Amino acid sequence: MVMRLSLFALSLSLLVGCGGPEQPDPVTNVDEYTLDSCETQIGADVPAFFAKYFRCVTISMDGDSVVIESKGLPPHKSFYYASASANHTGYVSQGQGYYQNPNQIAEQNIRMVVPSAPQPRGLSINDALVDGQVGSSFDEYGMGAVGVALDSVALFNPLAAPGDDIEAEKFSFDPYGGHPEMRGAYHYHTTTAGPLEVLAAAGLTSSTVPGEASVEVYGVMCDGTVVLGCTELDGSAPDPATLDAQNGHVHDMVDEEGTVHFEGRYHVHICPGTLTAHGFTPEIMYYSDCSI
Ligand SMILES: [Zn+2]
Ligand SMILES: [Zn+2]
Numbered sequence: 309m310v311m312r313l314s315l316f317a318l319s320l321s322l323l324v325g326c327g328g329p330e331q332p333d334p335v336t337n338v339d340e341y342t343l344d345s346c347e348t349q350i351g352a353d354v355p356a357f358f359a360k361y362f363r364c365v366t367i368s369m370d371g372d373s374v375v376i377e378s379k380g381l382p383p384h385k386s387f388y389y390a391s392a393s394a395n396h397t398g399y400v401s402q403g404q405g406y407y408q409n410p411n412q413i414a415e416q417n418i419r420m421v422v423p424s425a426p427q428p429r430g431l432s433i434n435d436a437l438v439d440g441q442v443g444s445s446f447d448e449y450g451m452g453a454v455g456v457a458l459d460s461v462a463l464f465n466p467l468a469a470p471g472d473d474i475e476a477e478k479f480s481f482d483p484y485g486g487h488p489e490m491r492g493a494y495h496y497h498t499t500t501a502g503p504l505e506v507l508a509a510a511g512l513t514s515s516t517v518p519g520e521a522s523v524e525v526y527g528v529m530c531d532g533t534v535v536l537g538c539t540e541l542d543g544s545a546p547d548p549a550t551l552d553a554q555n556g557h558v559h560d561m562v563d564e565e566g567t568v569h570f571e572g573r574y575h576v577h578i579c580p581g582t583l584t585a586h587g588f589t590p591e592i593m594y595y596s597d598c599s600i
Contacts, residue, residue, distance in 0.1 A: 331492050334390035334412035335381060341395055343383045343459065343509050355424070357561075357569040361525055363506050364460035372424045376528070378460040380416030380453070382494055384502055386482045388413050402483060409480040414492025418453050418462060418600065426532030426595035428574070437592050438553040440474070442467045447592045453493065453600055455535065455589065457527035458503035461486060462495040463535065466588035474588060496526075499537060499578050499587045503527060512564070518587070519580060523564065526578065531595035534561065534570065537587075538579035541569065546577050554590045555579070 339345065346364035354367050358374060366377040382395070389396040390412045399408050429447060431437065437445055448465065449455075455463030468477045474497060480487045485500035496502065499518035503526045507513045513522040524537025533556070540546055542564045550557045556576040561569050574594040578587035 331411060331490060332414040334414050334492060336390055336392040337394055339394055341381055341383055343506060346383050346460070355569070356567065361458050361506065363458065365456065370421065374422045374424060376420045376422065376456050378416065378418040378456055380418050380460060380462050380494060381413065382461050382484065382486060382502060383459050384484055384505065386413065386484060386486065386494070388482055388488050388494060400483065406479045409487055411488040411490055412492055413488050413494045416453070416462065416493050418456060420456055420530050421599040422528055422530065422532050423597055426597065428594060429596050431592065431594065433552040433554055433556060433592050433594065435553045440467065440591070442470050445592065449529065449591065449593055449598065453495065454598060455527050455529035457496055458506040458525060461502055462493060463527050463529065463589050464495040464497050466497050466591050497589050499526070499580055529590060530598035530600040531593040533590055533594050534573060534575035535589060536575055536577050538577065551577065554592060556590060556594060
């Protein structure tokens with residue numbers, strides 16, 4: 309029921325919030341927008357996990373919930389920045405079949421409310437639920453932004469528009485695994501160096517190559533599901549035998565210093581090649597509420 313309502317709210321906001329098919333003005337920043345130059349504001353009462361891992365966002369508390377606000381601009385280069393932007397880089401094909409879509413990066417107004425104690429929906433997340441089809445279950449994340457990455461970029465679900473396949477859509481990804489949709493909302497669906505660069509800047513890894521970093525954390529979904537990469541929070545290897553159909557499982561999340569950030573928390577591992585055939589964001593909400 310909650311998802312029914314939020315899908316309804318999403319379609320309403322798409323209708324009301326969008327003045328037409330035209331894209332908002334693309335970003336034309338004169339100075340390069342980077343992890344160093346972006347603004348990060350995190351309230352003193354915000355749980356340590358968010359202060360430790362997130363950058364280029366504003367995070368505050370609303371009661372027991374964590375509120376993450378983001379402009380959604382990637383703090384790295386992309387050929388999807390307008391050519392007048394200091395973050396623009398020329399198009400580079402990543403291989404056969406790759407192309408650049410016609411959209412350009414525009415500023416977003418993301419406000420995601422993550423419950424501190426999310427309630428499980430009681431699902432067994434199996435292949436029947438994780439079917440790659442839009443609208444096949446009310447437990448799916450909605451379309452559009454449904455999470456925020458460590459570097460403030462939106463996380464989308466792994467479902468392309470009806471009739472499309474994410475495996476085909478990925479050919480328009482830039483070298484950071486991101487691309488903008490028609491209103492300029494740049495987003496990730498998969499593993500990317502973007503959040504790993506945040507971890508590198510914090511001294512938690514020297515490599516920013518997905519699958520090779522000492523610690524791989526990508527972000528948080530709207531329902532409270534944490535998105536990790538090929539490692540646990542402390543850099544150890546996940547136990548593949550315990551993963552569900554979207555590479556998720558529940559256990560305490562402990563960092564490399566032994567700090568327990570979350571007890572018994574559902575999280576997914578997106579990890580190309582080793583743990584999983586492909587490494588996309590989760591399709592199914594483990595927890596009951598998504599507010600974004
Ligand atoms: Zn996309
Ligand atoms: Zn794990």
